[in-house]
Amino acid sequence: MYDQTRAQQPDDRSSGFAARRTQGPEPLIPSDERDKIVRHLGHAVNHFADTPREALEEAEVAFDAAADALVKALAERRRDLREGWQDQDAETRSTELRLALREYREITGRLLRA
Template identity: 70%
Template sequence: MMYDQTRAQQPAHEPSGAAGRRAPGPAALFPSDERDKIVRRLGRAVNTFSDAPRESLEEAEAAFDEAAAQLVEALAEQRRTLHEGWQGKDPDTQSAELHLALRQYREITQKLLRL
């Protein structure tokens, strides 16, 4: 059974025209090259299952572990960056700057909830 890697690499469905209207937000949680590497690794695991089921599962588990570790690292870095952007600022920091940080926290959290 062949794994369709192209389907796995496609972004989640967005409503028509939504991408053009979105305000700039936080960066993607995974750099595309790292995401693609994990997708290829998972594809190899699926493609080799019939010949070597145990090795295939070990490869899939390793891909999962790699994705989880990269996700934790990416989230920690985004949190550090956001936190540094507002924590310890002058109490008179513009409301717009604080609102931007709030919006970025919301966008990241919503991404997590859609996983």
């Protein structure tokens, strides 16, 4: 049943890191780069019948761009994670290490499922 009072209540979700985590993992490749790669690949697929060799070359360029973007994104993510826990004091270190381990596990799991 619809509860009008409850519907008017503010959302309980916070706007920080926790809110992003509840919506699923962030993409590894930024959306603008992903969009560009998808457009190239789509162009290759759509023009295959007319120019198969050129379409395959364009698909290869899209593949290489995706691989390069993934390697770059993973290196940046690794650097950010390492900076987040490497020089922490003893009191916050345990929490930071736990969060970093969770991130490493999540990213590695995503790579293995891909």
